Amino acid sequence: xxxxxxxxxxxxxxxxxxxxxxxxxxxxxxxxxxxxxxxxxxxxxxxxxxxxxxxxxxxxxxxxxxxxxxxxxxxxxxxxxxxxxxxxxxxxxxxxxxxxxxxxxxxxxxxxxxxxxxxxxxxxxxxxxxxxxxxxxxxxxxxxxxxxxxxxxxxxxxxxxxxxxxxxxxxxxxxxxxxxxxxxxxxxxxxxxxxxxxxxxxxxxxxxxxxxxxxxxxxxxxxxxxxxxxxxxxxxxxxxxxxxxxxxxxxxxxxxxxxxxxxxxxxxxxxxxxxxxxxxxxxxxxxxxxxxxxxxxxxxxxxxxxxxxxxxxxxxxxxxxxxxxxxxxxxxxxxxxxxxxxxxxxxxxxxxxxxxxxxxxxxxxxxxxxxxxxxxxxxxxxxxxxxxxxxxxxxx
Amino acid sequence: xxxxxxxxxxxxxxxxxxxxxxxxxxxxxxxxxxxxxxxxxxxxxxxxxxxxxxxxxxxxxxxxxxxxxxxxxxxxxxxxxxxxxxxxxxxxxxxxxxxxxxxxxxxxxxxxxxxxxxxxxxxxxxxxxxxxxxxxxxxxxx
Numbered sequence: 001x002x003x004x005x006x007x008x009x010x011x012x013x014x015x016x017x018x019x020x021x022x023x024x025x026x027x028x029x030x031x032x033x034x035x036x037x038x039x040x041x042x043x044x045x046x047x048x049x050x051x052x053x054x055x056x057x058x059x060x061x062x063x064x065x066x067x068x069x070x071x072x073x074x075x076x077x078x079x080x081x082x083x084x085x086x087x088x089x090x091x092x093x094x095x096x097x098x099x100x101x102x103x104x105x106x107x108x109x110x111x112x113x114x115x116x117x118x119x120x121x122x123x124x125x126x127x128x129x130x131x132x133x134x135x136x137x138x139x140x141x142x143x144x145x146x147x148x149x150x151x152x153x154x155x156x157x158x159x160x161x162x163x164x165x166x167x168x169x170x171x172x173x174x175x176x177x178x179x180x181x182x183x184x185x186x187x188x189x190x191x192x193x194x195x196x197x198x199x200x201x202x203x204x205x206x207x208x209x210x211x212x213x214x215x216x217x218x219x220x221x222x223x224x225x226x227x228x229x230x231x232x233x234x235x236x237x238x239x240x241x242x243x244x245x246x247x248x249x250x251x252x253x254x255x256x257x258x259x260x261x262x263x264x265x266x267x268x269x270x271x272x273x274x275x276x277x278x279x280x281x282x283x284x285x286x287x288x289x290x291x292x293x294x295x296x297x298x299x300x301x302x303x304x305x306x307x308x309x310x311x312x313x314x315x316x317x318x319x320x321x322x323x324x325x326x327x328x329x330x331x332x333x334x335x336x337x338x339x340x341x342x343x344x345x346x347x348x349x350x351x352x353x354x355x356x357x358x359x360x361x362x363x364x365x366x367x368x369x370x371x372x373x374x375x376x377x378x379x380x381x382x383x384x385x386x387x388x389x390x391x392x393x394x395x396x
Numbered sequence: 397x398x399x400x401x402x403x404x405x406x407x408x409x410x411x412x413x414x415x416x417x418x419x420x421x422x423x424x425x426x427x428x429x430x431x432x433x434x435x436x437x438x439x440x441x442x443x444x445x446x447x448x449x450x451x452x453x454x455x456x457x458x459x460x461x462x463x464x465x466x467x468x469x470x471x472x473x474x475x476x477x478x479x480x481x482x483x484x485x486x487x488x489x490x491x492x493x494x495x496x497x498x499x500x501x502x503x504x505x506x507x508x509x510x511x512x513x514x515x516x517x518x519x520x521x522x523x524x525x526x527x528x529x530x531x532x533x534x535x536x537x538x
Contacts, residue, residue: 305453306455307455308455308456309407309454309455309456345431382451382452383433383453384433384435384453
């Protein structure tokens with residue numbers, strides 16, 4: 001193991017920033033009162049939750065009463081889909097989503113299909129973009145909900161959310177967006193973008209794991225997902241994760257205040273990393289370039305080798321990365337996102353995702369560009385596909 | 397880390413990597429769509445596996461399984477080498493995660509294919525070999 005440690009998996013999760021942790025700490029042991037209790041120490045925790053709700057609302061231009069805290073981003077996604085579907089099933093049973101959503105959306109949709117709902121999974125183009133016209137054509141008289149992710153977690157594509165929101169508004173269909181990868185990283189405005197429901201998770205923007213939120217525009221019909229006590233104004237039962245909620249609020253405020261400068265810095269690092277990686281023979285960039293790509297996201301395919309092997313060798317050099325390769329997912333299914341942008345299986349197996357964030361430096365980018373070519377050579381040297389290519393048995 | 401130290405050792409320092417230009421038995425299994433291909437080269441002399449090398453496209457356990465399989469059959473008689481099982485490969489690696497067991501199956505199959513390839517070229521009768529269809533279907537679908 002080399003002495004260096006370079007974390008390039010910020011899209012998987014971030015560390016908790018010290019100022020966030022600092023603000024959370026008193027809510028573990030000093031201000032520990034159950035917010036639902038009547039005695040005075042509980043009013044402190046109740047106020048802390050309210051303050052956090054205000055901060056979240058402020059970050060996405062919503063109203064305080066439109067923010068509901070959840071246990072994670074997946075819960076927010078599940079609640080949005082199942083809650084809206086079941087509450088509106090008299091109006092229709094059709095849902096539109098995309099082929100590149102997170103599994104929290106895709107598997108919730110599969111569950112709804114097994115309960116009598118119909119789901120259209122929209123294709124995407126070679127860069128991962130949804131076509132708003134195609135989305136509009138998929139709407140029928142039974143459509144009750146559209147769910148399109150704000151930004152893709154694997155290839156960083158930022159979807160045309162405002163256009164999709166406008167279509168949904170005109171056609172009077174509810175619009176949910178899974179913004180887990182976007183909030184705190186790119187500007188999000190639920191009013192301007194006509195968003196009715198939005199999911200977010202604290203650990204993607206330097207807050208703690210185990211806390212998320214769902215924005216639900218006022219007046220929207222939605223069933224509960226978690227039944228029980230009267231927390232979250234009767235919409236989401238369960239004693240509040242007070243410290244987590246406080247951390248989420250602090251983290252989102254911090255992320256939004258630093259966003260503009262941090263985006264400039266990260267997109268510079270990103271583009272330099274992409275340029276360097278494209279110098280490796282038979283590499284390809286997945287996802288778009290420029291402003292419609294998340295500032296910290298890089299995703300490439302390296303032909304003739306397999307993703308897990310790349311990750312393990314990178315790890316031995318101190319670099320934490322991830323892959324859409326089947327072998328790393330635990331399911332043995334290669335990335336549905338890379339398949340959806342039209343890549344063949346054999347190329348998808350050689351994918352590598354490097355996602356940058358607050359701790360990433362110029363030196364980190366240099367280091368990856370220094371070690372990765374050697375790793376690729378080493379794996380190609382033992383790959384029968386590479387040998388076939390060299391003997392011109394494989395055309396590229 | 398999901399892998400044993402043995403797996404990591406064989407992945408980081410694979411034994412017998414390469415090709416044998418004058419190999420007299422070659423076995424290739426897997427395909428790029430599934431994400432793993434193993435190719436085993438044998439040099440058989442007087443019924444003994446004199447030399448064995450491999451090339452593998454695949455994950456950490458596929459590379460480690462290939463490396464271990466070559467070590468287990470090198471210098472053995474063909475009859476001995478034929479008794480290699482996927483279980484033996486996995487055990488020699490101090491175990492593989494359940495989801496990666498098919499990598500050891502590929503290693504077993506590649507070795508058997510290479511041995512039969514040698515037997516064909518030497519004008520000998522093929523030995524009967526039953527492929528692990530069940531594991532393939534379980535891992536890669538039908």
